[in-house]
Amino acid sequence: MSVPNSMRVGPFCASVLVKKRYLFLYIFLIWISILPGLLELWAYWQALWNDVRPLFFYVYLPLLLLAIYITTVIAAIIFTKMVLIVINILHKPKEGVFLRHPSDKDYRYWSLRNTIKKWPTWLSHKFPFPFLDNLCFKVFNVKTTFSNSLFEGWVDTEFISFGKNVVCGQGAIIQSSVIIGNFLIIRKTIIEDNVRIGAHVIVMPGTHIGRNSILNTWSSTMIGQELEEGWIYNGGPAKKFKKNRFFEDIPIEKLSQKVGDYEGLLKKYDEQYVKREVKKRRLLEKNIKPSFHLKDRLHLRKDKDNDDEN
Amino acid sequence: MENDDIDSNINTEESSNESSDDDFSIDFTTSSAISSVGLKFLVLYIPIFWFSGLVVATFWYGYAAGSTFWIIKLLYLPLFLLSLMFLFIFTSFFFCKLLLILINLMCVPKEGIFRIDTKDPNFEFWKLRIELKKIVLWFLRNWPLPWLDVLAFRFFGVKIDFSSHLNDAWVDCEFIEFGNNITVGQGAVLMSSMIVGNFLIIKKITLDDFSLIGGQSTIAPGTHFGKDTVLGAVSVTTLNQRLEDGWIYGGIPARKFKPNKYAEERTSTIHKVDVDEEEKVEVEYDINIDENKRKFLKRGSKE
Numbered sequence: 001m002s003v004p005n006s007m008r009v010g011p012f013c014a015s016v017l018v019k020k021r022y023l024f025l026y027i028f029l030i031w032i033s034i035l036p037g038l039l040e041l042w043a044y045w046q047a048l049w050n051d052v053r054p055l056f057f058y059v060y061l062p063l064l065l066l067a068i069y070i071t072t073v074i075a076a077i078i079f080t081k082m083v084l085i086v087i088n089i090l091h092k093p094k095e096g097v098f099l100r101h102p103s104d105k106d107y108r109y110w111s112l113r114n115t116i117k118k119w120p121t122w123l124s125h126k127f128p129f130p131f132l133d134n135l136c137f138k139v140f141n142v143k144t145t146f147s148n149s150l151f152e153g154w155v156d157t158e159f160i161s162f163g164k165n166v167v168c169g170q171g172a173i174i175q176s177s178v179i180i181g182n183f184l185i186i187r188k189t190i191i192e193d194n195v196r197i198g199a200h201v202i203v204m205p206g207t208h209i210g211r212n213s214i215l216n217t218w219s220s221t222m223i224g225q226e227l228e229e230g231w232i233y234n235g236g237p238a239k240k241f242k243k244n245r246f247f248e249d250i251p252i253e254k255l256s257q258k259v260g261d262y263e264g265l266l267k268k269y270d271e272q273y274v275k276r277e278v279k280k281r282r283l284l285e286k287n288i289k290p291s292f293h294l295k296d297r298l299h300l301r302k303d304k305d306n307d308d309e310n
Numbered sequence: 311m312e313n314d315d316i317d318s319n320i321n322t323e324e325s326s327n328e329s330s331d332d333d334f335s336i337d338f339t340t341s342s343a344i345s346s347v348g349l350k351f352l353v354l355y356i357p358i359f360w361f362s363g364l365v366v367a368t369f370w371y372g373y374a375a376g377s378t379f380w381i382i383k384l385l386y387l388p389l390f391l392l393s394l395m396f397l398f399i400f401t402s403f404f405f406c407k408l409l410l411i412l413i414n415l416m417c418v419p420k421e422g423i424f425r426i427d428t429k430d431p432n433f434e435f436w437k438l439r440i441e442l443k444k445i446v447l448w449f450l451r452n453w454p455l456p457w458l459d460v461l462a463f464r465f466f467g468v469k470i471d472f473s474s475h476l477n478d479a480w481v482d483c484e485f486i487e488f489g490n491n492i493t494v495g496q497g498a499v500l501m502s503s504m505i506v507g508n509f510l511i512i513k514k515i516t517l518d519d520f521s522l523i524g525g526q527s528t529i530a531p532g533t534h535f536g537k538d539t540v541l542g543a544v545s546v547t548t549l550n551q552r553l554e555d556g557w558i559y560g561g562i563p564a565r566k567f568k569p570n571k572y573a574e575e576r577t578s579t580i581h582k583v584d585v586d587e588e589e590k591v592e593v594e595y596d597i598n599i600d601e602n603k604r605k606f607l608k609r610g611s612k613e
Contacts, residue, residue: 217341217546242333
C-alpha cells in the first residue's frame with residue numbers, strides 16, 4: 001500500500017480555469033495559514049531555548065514540528081472555509097449544465113472554488129494518514145465519515161455524499177463535475193453505505209450507487225446512472241455482473257478461490273458487450289434510433305429534481 | 311424510455327434467488343485500499359516520529375555547535391541536510407521494524423480469507439501492519455531519490471533487488487516475491503490483499519524474472535507471473551491466475567495475446583554465446599541487443 005510518487009497530488013479537478021486574480025487569493029491563503037505554525041514555533045522558542053543547555057529544546061522539537069504541520073493544515077482548512085462562505089454568498093453553487101466560457105458566472109465560480117480548495121486538500125493529502133483528508137472533505141460539505149477511505153484516488157470536494165464504510169480503490173476517480181466539449185456539467189453524486197469501488201474505476205457526475213454494491217476494476221458509470229443495491233457491476237458503462245452475496249453471513253469455506261472454468265469466465269465477460277450490441281441492433285430494426293444525447297441522460301433523475309424545487 | 315433500456319435493463323431478467331457455486335466464486339477484482347484506521351494507530355506513529363527526530367536533532371546539534379569556519383559549514387550544508395533526511399528515514403525504518411517484529415509475534419501474518427470484523431485479529435493486525443509500513447514508504451517516495459523505496463521493501467522482507475523498479479505504482483509491501491529485471495508500469499496496482507464485500511483475501515503474488523507489467527493494469531492476489539511474461543496496459547488479472555512463461559497477455563480479464571518473440575531473441579542470442587561462435591554473436595548483438603546487456607555477452611565470450 002504505497003502511493004506512486006508521481007500521483008501524490010490529492011483530490012483534483014481537471015481543467016480548472018485559473019485566472020491571475022484567483023492566484024492572489026491563493027497566495028494569500030498560503031501566507032495566512034502558515035502564520036499560526038510560526039507563532040507556535042516562536043512560543044516554543046521563548047519557552048524552552050537556553051543557550052547553555054539546549055537539550056530540552058531539541059528533545060521536544062520533532063513533536064513540535066509534527067504539531068506545526070497539523071496546525072498549518074487545520075488553519076488552511078479554516079481560512080479556506082471562511083473565504084468559501086463569502087464566495088458562496090456572492091454566488092450560490094448549483095447543479096446543472098453550464099457553458100464552459102469565462103462569461104458564464106457558474107463556470108467562473110466553480111473554477112474559483114476549486115482553485116481555492118486546492119491548497120488545503122493538497123496539504124492534507126501530503127500527510128500519510130487519512131484523518132486530515134477526511135476532515136478536509138467534511139468541512140467542505142462533502143457528507144462522509146472517518147471510516148471511509150477516500151485516500152488513494154481522486155475525489156471531488158463538492159456535491160458528493162458518502163455513506164458509511166465506503167472503500168475507494170487505488171487510482172479511482174469520483175467526480176461531481178465534468179467537462180464535455182464546451183459544457184460544464186455539475187450533478188450530485190450519491191454513494192451509499194458499504195460500497196466497494198475497485199481500482200481505476202471512474203464514477204461520473206450524477207451517479208447514484210445503492211447500498212452493498214461492488215464495482216469491478218476498470219468499470220465506469222455514465223452521467224446520471226442509477227446502480228441498484230446489492231449487485232456487482234462491471235464494464236463501461238457499468239452493468240450487472242452478478243448478485244452480490246459477499247455481504248451475507250456465509251461461512252468462509254464456501255467462498256471458492258479458484259475460477260473453475262476460465263473459458264466460461266471469458267465468455268461471461270464478453271457476453272455483456274455482445275448483449276449490448278444485440279439490443280442496439282434490435283432497436284435499430286424497429287426504426288428506433290438509440291440516442292445517446294446529453295439531454296436524455298440529464299433527465300434521468302428529472303422527477304427527483306422537481307421534488308427538490310417544490 | 312427506450313434509450314434507457316440499452317444501459318440499465320439488460321441483465322435484470324437473470325436475477326434469481328437460488329444460490330449456486332458461481333455466486334460465491336471470486337471472478338472479479340476490487341481493491342485493497344481500506345483505511346478505516348482508528349486514532350489508536352496514531353499512538354504508534356508519534357514515537358516513531360519522535361525517536362527518529364531525536365537522532366536527527368543530535369546530529370544537527372553536533373554540526374551547528376562544531377567549531378569549523380562558517381563558510382565551510384555553509385558549503386557542506388546541502389549535503390548535510392540530504393544526509394539528515396536519509397538518516398531520519400533510516401531511523402524510522404529501524405523503529406518501524408522493531409514494532410513490526412513485536413506485532414508479528416502477537417499475530418503471525420498469514421494468507422487466507424478473513425472476515426472484516428473488529429473481533430478478527432488477522433484483519434486488525436493486517437491494517438496495523440499496513441499503516442506502520444506506510445510511514446516509511448511515504449517518506450522514501452517523497453524525498454528526492456524515490457527509487458530507493460526498493461530498500462524499504464527489502465527491509466520489510468519482500469524479495470526484490472535493484473534491477474527491478476516499482477516507484478510509480480501502488481504496490482502492497484507484504485506477500486510479494488520479485489525476481490530480477492522486473493518493470494512495473496505507471497499507475498499499476500499490485501495487490502496481495504483484496505476486499506470483497508465483508509471478506510479480506512490475502513494471497514501471495516510471485517513475479518518471475520524479466521516479467522513486465524503495463525501501465526494502469528491491476529494485479530489481483532495470488533497471481534503468478536512466469537518468466538518473460540508481458541501483461542499489456544489496462545489489463546486485469548483475476549484471483550489466483552497463472553500467467554505462463556514467455557507469453558504476452560492483455561485484456562479484462564487477462565487472456566493470451568501472442569507468444570513473446572522479443573524474449574526469444576534475447577534468450578537465443580545469449581544462448582549462442584555459450585556455444586562459442588564469437589563472430590556470429592558480435593554481428594547478432596549489434597542488431598538486437600542494447601547497450602546495457604553488453605556485459606552478458608562479454609562474460610560469455612571470454613569463457
